[in-house]
Amino acid sequence: MFDWDDVKALLAVARSGSTAGAARELKVNQTTVARRLEALERDFGVKLVERTQTGAILTDAGLCLVADGEIMERAAFEMGQKIAAHRRGVSGALRVTLSEMLAASVVTPLLPEFREAYPDVTLEMVISDQRLDLEAGAADIAFRISRGPLPDSNLVARKVNTTQWALYCSRDYAGRMGRPAKPVDLKSHLIVGGTHEPQTIPGLQRILDQAPEVTATLRSTSLGNQFDSVRAGLGIGAMPCVRADAEPDLVQVFPPDPESVTHTWIVTRPELKDAPRVRAFIDFFAKRVTRWW
Numbered sequence: 386m387f388d389w390d391d392v393k394a395l396l397a398v399a400r401s402g403s404t405a406g407a408a409r410e411l412k413v414n415q416t417t418v419a420r421r422l423e424a425l426e427r428d429f430g431v432k433l434v435e436r437t438q439t440g441a442i443l444t445d446a447g448l449c450l451v452a453d454g455e456i457m458e459r460a461a462f463e464m465g466q467k468i469a470a471h472r473r474g475v476s477g478a479l480r481v482t483l484s485e486m487l488a489a490s491v492v493t494p495l496l497p498e499f500r501e502a503y504p505d506v507t508l509e510m511v512i513s514d515q516r517l518d519l520e521a522g523a524a525d526i527a528f529r530i531s532r533g534p535l536p537d538s539n540l541v542a543r544k545v546n547t548t549q550w551a552l553y554c555s556r557d558y559a560g561r562m563g564r565p566a567k568p569v570d571l572k573s574h575l576i577v578g579g580t581h582e583p584q585t586i587p588g589l590q591r592i593l594d595q596a597p598e599v600t601a602t603l604r605s606t607s608l609g610n611q612f613d614s615v616r617a618g619l620g621i622g623a624m625p626c627v628r629a630d631a632e633p634d635l636v637q638v639f640p641p642d643p644e645s646v647t648h649t650w651i652v653t654r655p656e657l658k659d660a661p662r663v664r665a666f667i668d669f670f671a672k673r674v675t676r677w678w
Contacts, residue, residue: 403440476505551641575620
């Protein structure tokens, strides 16, 4: 099967009358034009161009290909125009809300690739562990993390990941304080938690059920800050295993409980789900968050 670039070389020679002129038109060197013509001649098994002292002329076989080559050229141009029009449709502003930890570890590293694919989409990132009200228009898209199904609403959600959690501490903390052998031993340790009820913290509630006297000695509204606090040696805290296991300074305190899982969702409003910019964002990140988080 012949190469379209080789056909472009033939058309350029037909228009310019020389391989040098064709090279200027195609913005390549003259040797490349000659090589493409030779490749096309091998593919068709016939001489297409005769070199002369003043330039190059097409043989009868070469001339009979020009009309078909120009049809291919117009088709290629129209394909390019259609794709450009489609890409222009993926444009506009998107307000996206997500947690600090998810933004830092997953979404922000992928933004250069997204920007290259969709340069006309303008993003506003609202970084917060608090849930903005999408139905009220506080954001267009949200990344939501839940322990089970999302609450009933009119929102459109796609589940993109399931993550297991466990309790971790830093190696420095383990060296200073030791690691508890069983949950009840946690009463002698420092616990890092959130400001919400402990049952919302994956991996922690069932442990606390076995150690009722244990309470968090450091609380933070930010999951990312909780992670940093554990890594800094301030105590033991619940962390997503895929992230914590990648940190050489963290060690797992207890094996993860089978029920200690969360689900990551990408959520939007029904009236936005088919908007090109929204669909492009969701499709792009849904494939990649599965790999990263």
